[in-house]
Amino acid sequence: MRILCDALDTRIRYDVVLAPVTADAKKRIAKPMLDDELLDHLQRGAFGYFADEANPANGLVADTSRKDSPASIAVVGLALSVYPVAVERGWLTREDAAARTLVTLRFFETSAQGSGADATGYNGFYYHFLDRESGKRVWRCEVSPIDTALLFAGILTAGAYFTDATSTEAEIRALARELYGRIDWNWARNGKAAVAHGWKPENGFLHYAWEGYNEATLLYVLGLASPTHPLPAASYAAWTATYQWERIYGCDLLYAGPLFIHQFSHAWIDFRKIRDPFMREKGSDYFENSCRAVDVQREYARRDPNEYGTYGPDSWGLSAGDGPGLRTMRVHGRERRFFEYTARGVPYGPDDGTIAPVAALASLPFAPALALSAVRHFLELYPEWADTWRLPSGFNRNAPGADSRGWISEGSYGLDQGIAILMIENYRSGLIWKLMRNSPPIRTGLKRAGFEGGWL
Amino acid sequence: MTTSPSWRNPDPRGPYHLLIIGAGPAGLIAARAAVRGGAKVALIERNLLGGSCLNNGCIPSKAIIRTSRLYREMRDAEHFGGRVPGGIAVDFPAVMERVRRIRARLSERGSAERLAAMGIDLHFGEARFAGPDSVTVGGNVLRFKKALVATGARPVRPPIPGLEEAGYLTYENVFDLTECPQRLLVIGGGPVGCELAQAFARLGSRVTLVEEDPMFLGHEERDAAQLLSDALARDGIEIHLDTQTTRVRVEGNDKVADLVNDDTKRTVAVDQILVGVGTAPNVQGLELEAAGVVYDDARGIPVDDFLRTTNRRIFAAGDVCAGNKFPHIESAAGRIVVANALFLGRQRLSAEAIPWCTFTDPEIAHVGMYVTEARQKNIPVKTFTILMHEVDRAITDGEEEGFVKVHVREGTGKILGATVVASHAGDLINEISLAMSAGLDLHALARVNQPYPTQSQAIKMAAGAYVASRRTSFRTWLMTKWLSW
Numbered sequence: 002m003r004i005l006c007d008a009l010d011t012r013i014r015y016d017v018v019l020a021p022v023t024a025d026a027k028k029r030i031a032k033p034m035l036d037d038e039l040l041d042h043l044q045r046g047a048f049g050y051f052a053d054e055a056n057p058a059n060g061l062v063a064d065t066s067r068k069d070s071p072a073s074i075a076v077v078g079l080a081l082s083v084y085p086v087a088v089e090r091g092w093l094t095r096e097d098a099a100a101r102t103l104v105t106l107r108f109f110e111t112s113a114q115g116s117g118a119d120a121t122g123y124n125g126f127y128y129h130f131l132d133r134e135s136g137k138r139v140w141r142c143e144v145s146p147i148d149t150a151l152l153f154a155g156i157l158t159a160g161a162y163f164t165d166a167t168s169t170e171a172e173i174r175a176l177a178r179e180l181y182g183r184i185d186w187n188w189a190r191n192g193k194a195a196v197a198h199g200w201k202p203e204n205g206f207l208h209y210a211w212e213g214y215n216e217a218t219l220l221y222v223l224g225l226a227s228p229t230h231p232l233p234a235a236s237y238a239a240w241t242a243t244y245q246w247e248r249i250y251g252c253d254l255l256y257a258g259p260l261f262i263h264q265f266s267h268a269w270i271d272f273r274k275i276r277d278p279f280m281r282e283k284g285s286d287y288f289e290n291s292c293r294a295v296d297v298q299r300e301y302a303r304r305d306p307n308e309y310g311t312y313g314p315d316s317w318g319l320s321a322g323d324g325p326g327l328r329t330m331r332v333h334g335r336e337r338r339f340f341e342y343t344a345r346g347v348p349y350g351p352d353d354g355t356i357a358p359v360a361a362l363a364s365l366p367f368a369p370a371l372a373l374s375a376v377r378h379f380l381e382l383y384p385e386w387a388d389t390w391r392l393p394s395g396f397n398r399n400a401p402g403a404d405s406r407g408w409i410s411e412g413s414y415g416l417d418q419g420i421a422i423l424m425i426e427n428y429r430s431g432l433i434w435k436l437m438r439n440s441p442p443i444r445t446g447l448k449r450a451g452f453e454g455g456w457l
Numbered sequence: 458m459t460t461s462p463s464w465r466n467p468d469p470r471g472p473y474h475l476l477i478i479g480a481g482p483a484g485l486i487a488a489r490a491a492v493r494g495g496a497k498v499a500l501i502e503r504n505l506l507g508g509s510c511l512n513n514g515c516i517p518s519k520a521i522i523r524t525s526r527l528y529r530e531m532r533d534a535e536h537f538g539g540r541v542p543g544g545i546a547v548d549f550p551a552v553m554e555r556v557r558r559i560r561a562r563l564s565e566r567g568s569a570e571r572l573a574a575m576g577i578d579l580h581f582g583e584a585r586f587a588g589p590d591s592v593t594v595g596g597n598v599l600r601f602k603k604a605l606v607a608t609g610a611r612p613v614r615p616p617i618p619g620l621e622e623a624g625y626l627t628y629e630n631v632f633d634l635t636e637c638p639q640r641l642l643v644i645g646g647g648p649v650g651c652e653l654a655q656a657f658a659r660l661g662s663r664v665t666l667v668e669e670d671p672m673f674l675g676h677e678e679r680d681a682a683q684l685l686s687d688a689l690a691r692d693g694i695e696i697h698l699d700t701q702t703t704r705v706r707v708e709g710n711d712k713v714a715d716l717v718n719d720d721t722k723r724t725v726a727v728d729q730i731l732v733g734v735g736t737a738p739n740v741q742g743l744e745l746e747a748a749g750v751v752y753d754d755a756r757g758i759p760v761d762d763f764l765r766t767t768n769r770r771i772f773a774a775g776d777v778c779a780g781n782k783f784p785h786i787e788s789a790a791g792r793i794v795v796a797n798a799l800f801l802g803r804q805r806l807s808a809e810a811i812p813w814c815t816f817t818d819p820e821i822a823h824v825g826m827y828v829t830e831a832r833q834k835n836i837p838v839k840t841f842t843i844l845m846h847e848v849d850r851a852i853t854d855g856e857e858e859g860f861v862k863v864h865v866r867e868g869t870g871k872i873l874g875a876t877v878v879a880s881h882a883g884d885l886i887n888e889i890s891l892a893m894s895a896g897l898d899l900h901a902l903a904r905v906n907q908p909y910p911t912q913s914q915a916i917k918m919a920a921g922a923y924v925a926s927r928r929t930s931f932r933t934w935l936m937t938k939w940l941s942w
Contacts, residue, residue, distance in 0.1 A: 141720060203720040208699055209671055213679065242832050247840040247862070248922055250847075282837055282867070306846035306857055334535055338691060348844050349680040349860070350687055 036373055037429070043362065043376070044425045046390025048092055050418035051080045056133050060105025063133060065394075066412035071130040071139045075148040079419025081105060081155030082269070082433060085162040086426045099169045102159045106176040109156075112136050114183075118202045125184030125230075127152060129199070143199030143207060146189045150220035153181060154269045157223075157443070161436040181442065186224035186232045194239030196220060196232070212243040214257045218266040218287070226446030237450045241279045249348060250300040253285070254293040258346020260320040260360040261420070263291040267366070268423040270443060271434035274455030281453070292367040299371065301347035308335075309354040311398040311407075315378035319345040319352060320360035322417070323393075323410035325400035332399050339400050355397040355408075359417040362392060363424040382406065391418060464569060466580045469599050473499045474799055476592060476601035478584045478743070480506045483607040483775035485572075486791035492576050496799055499601070500577050501584040501594050507564055516563055517632040518652055520556040522816055525659035529692070529818070537855055547661045549637040556632055586748035589768055603770055603798040606750070606758060607791065608743065610736035610776035615644065619705040623712045625730040628653075638662050638729035642714055644702050646673040648815040649733035651685060655817050657731075658692045665695045665725050667702055667716060674815060678828070681821045681878045684859060688819060705730065738777045762805040763797050764790055772798055786811050810893035814883035819859045822886035825874025825893055828864055837867035841899070841919040841926075845879050848918065850910035856880035861915040863889065863899065863923075870898035870923055881912060888916050899923040 034042075054063040054070075061072035062080045084098035093101075112121035119137045121127060128138040129145035160177030163170035189196045195210035196217070211217040221240055224232035247256045257263060266272075272287035280286050302317035325339040339353045346352075361375035380386055383396070383406065394414045398407035426432050437443045438456055447457055475491045477484045480502035488500045534541045565571075572579050582595035591600045612627035614620075626634070628649050639662060643654040646668025658664040666689065672682040673689075690696055700718040707713070711726040738757030745752050751767040752758045758766055758773040766773050774790035789809050796802030812824035831838045846857040859878035865871055875889040892902055903920035907913060 201720060207719065243829055244832070245828050245840060246838065246867075247842045248926060249842045249844075251922065251925070253839070253926070304846060306844070336533075336536075336691075348846075349683055351683075 036369075039373070039376070040365075040425050040429060042387070042390045043392070044086075044090070044422050045092065047392075047418040047421045048083060048087055048090075049389065050391060050413050050415060051083055051087075054415065055080060055101070057101075057104070058134075059108040059136055060101060061108065061131060061133050061136060062415055064130065064416075065414050070133075072133045072136075073130055073148065073415060074127045074145070075129075075151040076415030076419060077105060078148075078152035078155030079268075079415065079423070081152075082158040083419055083422050085158060085436065086422055086432060088162075089430070089432060095165075096169075099163050099167070099173060102163065102173055103169055103176075106156065106159070106173060106180065108136060109152075109180055110176055116202055122149075123200065123202075124188045125149075125180070126189065126200075141201070141203070143201050145199050146186075146196050146224075147198070147211065147217055147220050149184065150217070150223050151265070153184070153223055154219055154437075156180060157440050158269065158433060158436055161440045181223075182227070182229045184224075184227060185230045186227050187230050189224075190232070190236060194233075194235050196224065196236065196240075212240060214244050214255050215262045216265040219269060222266075222270065222446030222450060223442055224446070225449040226442040226444075231449070234449060234451075237277075241277070244279055246283055249297055252293045252296050252300075253283070254297065255279075255283070255285075255287075255290050257294070258319070258349055259344040260294065260298055260318060260346075260357070260364065261344075263294040263367075264360070264363045264420060264424065267291060268363075268420055268427070269433055269437045270447070271427075271431070271438060271456065275447065275452045275457045276454055277451045286455075288367070291364075295364045295368040295371060298347055306348075307352055307354070309399050311354060312356075315375045316356060317375060318356045318358055318360035318364075319347050320357040321345070322355065322357035322360070322395040323414065324353060324355050324395060325397050325402075325408040330401075337399060339397065342394075353397065354399040355395045357395050357417075358392045359394070359421050363420045365424050365428040369428060383409070392421065393417075464581065466582065466595050466597065467573075467578045469499075469597050470497060470578060472590070472600040472602050473497050473578070474602055475499075475795070476599055476604045477501065477607060478592065478604070479607035479609055479739075479775070479777070480572075480579075481607060481609045481775060481787065482507075483787035483791035483794075484605065486788050487605050487607065487774070487795050488572070488577050489575065490792055490795040491799060494795065494799060496795075498577050499580060499599050500572065501580045501582065501592070501599075503581070503583050506569060506572070513629045513632055517556045517560055518628070518649075518656070519816060520559045521552060521632070521660075522652060522656050522818075524552045524555065525656040526818055529659045533855075547637060549660065550635060552637075552660065553632065553634065583742060585742065585744045586746075586750070587744075589748050590770060601770070603772070604748075605791075605794050605798065606743065606745075606766070606771065606773040606777055607775045607787070608739040608777045610738050610757075612732065613735045613737050615702075615732060615734050617644075617702050617705055619707075620702075620730070620732075623705045623707050623730065625705075625732050627732050631731055634729075638727070640727040640729075641665070642667065642702075642712070642725055642727040642730045643733065644714075644730065645733035645735070646670070646698070647733060647735065648674065650731070651689065651815060651817050653731060653733065654694055655689055655692055658689075658694050663693070663695075665697065665727065667697045667700050667714075669699070669701055671699045673698070674821065676827075677815075677821055677823065678862070678876050680860070680862075681876055684819065684878050685815075685817055685821060688817065688858065736776055740777060762807050763803065764794050764806060765797070786813070810890050812886045812890045814886065816883060819856075819878050819880050820882035822877045822882035823874065824886055824890045825872065826864065827874060827876075831864065831866075831873050836873065838864050838873060839867045840864050841922045843915045843918045843922070845912070845915060848910075848912055848915045850912045850914060851879070853910065854880070854912070856912070861885065861919050863916070863919045865899060865923065870900045870920075870927075872898060877915075879912060879915070885913055885916065888913055 062076045063070040064073035087093040088095050088098045114122050121136050123144050126144045126149040129142040129148045130139050132139050156177045160174050163173045191197045191206045195212050198207040198209040200206050221237050245256045276286050298317045302312035305312040321344040324341050327341050329338045358379045365372040391413045394410040396409045400408035402408035427434050474496035476499045477488050478501045488498050492498045531545050569579050580594045584592050584594045587593050637660050641657050641662040641664045643650045643666045654664050654666045673685050674682050700716050702714050703717050704715040713726045716723050740752045749768045758778040760773050760778050764772045772794045774794050775787035793804045796804045814822040828838050841863045843861045845851040845859040851857050861877050863875045864873045872893050877885045899920040903924045
């Protein structure tokens, strides 16, 4: 594997140079900027993360830009989805993108699978976090079905995009099929209906299962479509059995608190006008549901029930992300508890006043005007973000930070940068949605889940 | 609870219309209802009148919770525009003295003398079935036409190595404490564990709360459990969900417990351990076999919807058989038994709208079906949610945490169930329980006039949201036309 990767290295340009963004940021932000121009900056800035943080030898991408961060397989999946965008936007040549993709797929094909504690994966799934160099499991983490699903969303995106007759692209397609067929989705159910959250060699399956409404729609769609070990239809029924259809602030929606839940499956699947039995019963669809989730987020921010004073119609986005750290302190006479990285949500919390700016940006397909307005507001508050055009994982104006503007998450997170690129692209051109509409696993999985209508 | 040392059991009086074993909530309510109906009633109790509810359950815990809430409010005075009183010090003996005083006061209402004065033949002693229609107690044989077993339950003793040797508290003896433990480990995140963990934390204990499941109050809605988890953490409780206590040992003056979460191990040293992992039915020693009553040591006595056991003359109610261990269910069950056993009733427990409440802060109350239950029965459900921060009175009270969720059958106003998380959820749920019992839908609740401002406005607002959702665009157009005419 190593030799192959080295050989490929010579063909890859890893010195991708983005348009310089070093001029006076304040001046640039102050200048009226067209929406498309702003989005171009944000998309290209986010892409810089993948240029900076990918290991050319095996395609693994760091979870965060912080020192010694391991790779996250979910971020690798986003990277594989981002490369086609980079080609279409002219940031990478097709050959560069294909070479990066092939290096990555070859790594996953040849890395160790097994029940040993230092393997890379098991039963076709992969560990959540891997050493960026050796590719082996780190942090005693779990074999993760959801992160494997995000990885394979990227692998299948690559398979759908690289359709030329070159040997590199042919190998990408073959590897995508092979790796996808290798996953034993039924093993991940541990004999139950719903898929377990994970498995560890030390103590077996985790006690949680993917139930309720969350980001796992993609997981079930890919699992149902497997040509080798498909999930039974009953597993999708078990997943939807715990849905809660609620009217909150006058909006009817399938409830989930954190905003990322309403975004991640949508990065690859165009849910507009396609409906599973649950959404047919409710007369809605998952895309419309995400639109309403944005409305609920904004209404919560407008009401600001915890009186943070920093929320508002353009200051919203409670989602999974970094936080000021686990501590309790008095701020303006009130006791405030802050959290570390956690999934914040509305309206039931947790809410420590931290906003994930990418959550607003990634709402672009659902509420373009609102998302853009929020992002412009964030850039006015923090004009220095335009130096890199990479939004941080979170900020909190009630928690102490380097200056009076409060705490800001250090560095960048790969999940944030990836979802930002994909959702901007889906808004601008629908590229990923169009690719995946023609991906057999996506179509088959959706049909087996009972989706009908629209483009399906 | 009380009887004098000079108490003498009465002489048996022929076959009793209703013989009741166990003078807890179910037994007492059944005894009073039956004797009021003219029945000849025998009531047998082996320990204290009032059962665990009065003596070591709901009543003492509510008393201590009230005091602990007061301490929390004193510390939060600034939030209410007040000044934090200087030198807040917890007088734990005074707290416990108040608990005992309240218990004694309430027990007067159900004293042996009062029950005897009502015409109930009260026998103290161990009851044993001698046959399908007779029971022995204190050397006497009591014959019956119908009988009710309401012997309640006792705390489960978890099989944790070293726990017995180290010693631990349960709800049966925690109220006997004379000193507030500086460090307290609570094993079990059910209602008892959560209520007492929060109370002791507010009274000054450094509390560690361990629960095996991934969330507290396993049967409750996820969002309610999430809010409770946040509230407990705010009170400074160290929370360990999805965690097992694998071993306990004594080291010096400390009780040391090993905790395992996933593959992470940690150790916690405390002064006291409180166990609240559920209850086991009191079925031993009753010789139910002699009466032909089938039972299970762990699950209790199986009953049908009319609360009949496998011996049609014998009924069972309360913790000895019920799934939900709350006294209000026992009360309903006691009432149903009297109707069905003595007056040809056909009352079903499943037809009752029985609310329950966990008295943490905020309180968590529920009535009827959960969404998952309804969906399992293929009932389309819609939930109308009002956040307490939408309710004016909750804002003025500084009690904005929580929600009212009313679940209805989709497309109708028929109430399937409701969950309330609020400072006074146990009171708020009553309006919904009343509506369900009376067959009222959300339309009817929307028309109820309430004083303003009250926190129960949340229920009217949920009903109002339902009415608004039924307003079709055609109806709105029609109304607009009408008004413009």
